[in-house]
Amino acid sequence: MLATRVFSLVGKRAISTSVCVRAHESVVKSEDFMLPAYVDRRDYPLPDVAHVKHLSASQKALKEKEKASWSSLSMDEKVELYRIKFKESFAEMNRRSNEWKTVVGTAMFFIGITALIITWEKLYVYGPLPQTFDKEWEAMQTKRMLDMKVNPIQGLASKWDYEKNEWKK
Amino acid sequence: SPVMEELITFHDHAFMAMSLISFLVLYALLSTLTTKLTNTNITDAQEMETIWTILPAIILILIALPSLRILYLTDEVNDPSFTIKSIGHQWYWTYEYTDYGGLIFNSYMLPPLFLNPGDLRLLEVDNRVVLPIEAPVRMMITSQDVLHSWTIPTLGLKTDAVPGRLNQTVFTA
Numbered sequence: 001m002l003a004t005r006v007f008s009l010v011g012k013r014a015i016s017t018s019v020c021v022r023a024h025e026s027v028v029k030s031e032d033f034m035l036p037a038y039v040d041r042r043d044y045p046l047p048d049v050a051h052v053k054h055l056s057a058s059q060k061a062l063k064e065k066e067k068a069s070w071s072s073l074s075m076d077e078k079v080e081l082y083r084i085k086f087k088e089s090f091a092e093m094n095r096r097s098n099e100w101k102t103v104v105g106t107a108m109f110f111i112g113i114t115a116l117i118i119t120w121e122k123l124y125v126y127g128p129l130p131q132t133f134d135k136e137w138e139a140m141q142t143k144r145m146l147d148m149k150v151n152p153i154q155g156l157a158s159k160w161d162y163e164k165n166e167w168k169k
Numbered sequence: 170s171p172v173m174e175e176l177i178t179f180h181d182h183a184f185m186a187m188s189l190i191s192f193l194v195l196y197a198l199l200s201t202l203t204t205k206l207t208n209t210n211i212t213d214a215q216e217m218e219t220i221w222t223i224l225p226a227i228i229l230i231l232i233a234l235p236s237l238r239i240l241y242l243t244d245e246v247n248d249p250s251f252t253i254k255s256i257g258h259q260w261y262w263t264y265e266y267t268d269y270g271g272l273i274f275n276s277y278m279l280p281p282l283f284l285n286p287g288d289l290r291l292l293e294v295d296n297r298v299v300l301p302i303e304a305p306v307r308m309m310i311t312s313q314d315v316l317h318s319w320t321i322p323t324l325g326l327k328t329d330a331v332p333g334r335l336n337q338t339v340f341t342a
Contacts, residue, residue: 154177
């Protein structure tokens with residue numbers, strides 16, 4: 001079973017042009033060493049091979065009818081011929097998806113978990129803040145910095161009105 | 170100090186230039202990612218290449234000229250009348266005022282428990298460096314063990330204390 005599969009594989013790809021031989025219509029030869037493949041790409045409008053490689057009997061009949069005048073083809077037959085050649089139309093291949101909602105949701109979920117971890121850490125792991133963060137201490141510190149005229153041109157002391165003894169509006 | 174004001178202004182100028190460039194690049198990136206155009210056959214773009222070679226050169230010159238000006242401003246000769254030596258150790262400074270008689274002392278940081286109410290934590294020391302006002306001071310900075318750095322941000326001073334090397338900075342407090 002495996003041997004037959006291997007042999008058929010080898011047989012099909014024995015000669016480089018076998019893809020062209022087996023195809024029901026023209027195949028574009030790629031310049032790099034790739035086998036011709038079908039791609040749905042906006043910047044490669046006409047792929048190397050057709051989408052449907054092995055035609056059924058009715059599709060073969062349709063292909064024969066295509067060789068005659070195209071005005072005799074009905075709308076359904078034209079769509080059928082299109083679907084033999086192409087997998088997705090441009091509108092289908094360019095359609096939007098809802099993937100972004102999943103991505104954003106997952107990212108926010110993990111940010112939330114991180115927030116929970118940090119909250120637990122603050123409650124159970126970290127010690128108390130040093131006393132220099134108390135409101136009274138900070139007030140004394142600020143008063144001392146204003147007395148020293150720290151950064152008088154653009155910084156802290158420039159925001160204090162020394163005449164009125166209050167912060168500048 | 171005036172030099173520090175110049176440095177702040179230059180920083181604002183360079184930051185604005187940098188922000189503009191970053192915004193432009195971000196815009197170019199976004200428009201490349203969201204464009205509907207699919208031409209893969211573009212080979213020649215001489216005019217655009219000229220522009221994006223000349224324009225960055227101009228921007229760089231506009232940033233470099235103030236920068237060089239400030240660089241030379243900081244090296245002005247002002248004939249210091251006083252010399253202080255500052256030696257870095259792990260983890261304290263030793264200051265030597267040896268011009269008119271010897272004064273040498275160590276300056277340790279006050280641990281938080283020793284702070285008087287209203288002191289700045291991590292900044293207060295037991296013995297402070299006293300500088301004369303409006304007199305040019307020469308500061309010789311070195312280190313005993315590892316690399317340190319002696320900084321007064323509001324005066325625009327930062328000099329590295331390198332062991333085995335004597336660095337000098339001159340300023341007017």
